[in-house]
Amino acid sequence: MVVVYVALIVAGRKTYTQVPAILKEAVKAELIALDLEELTVEA
Numbered sequence: 001m002v003v004v005y006v007a008l009i010v011a012g013r014k015t016y017t018q019v020p021a022i023l024k025e026a027v028k029a030e031l032i033a034l035d036l037e038e039l040t041v042e043a
Contacts, residue, residue: 009039
């Protein structure tokens with residue numbers, strides 16, 4: 001599910017705020033690894 005949320009965030013279909021709490025840390029780590037840390041901002 002982490003990869004799915006990362007793909008949706010990158011595509012602009014979801015925001016980091018919409019990620020379930022249980023997945024937030026893993027999604028954040030993946031976005032940072034992709035040099036997309038700016039997408040991890042809570043709105």
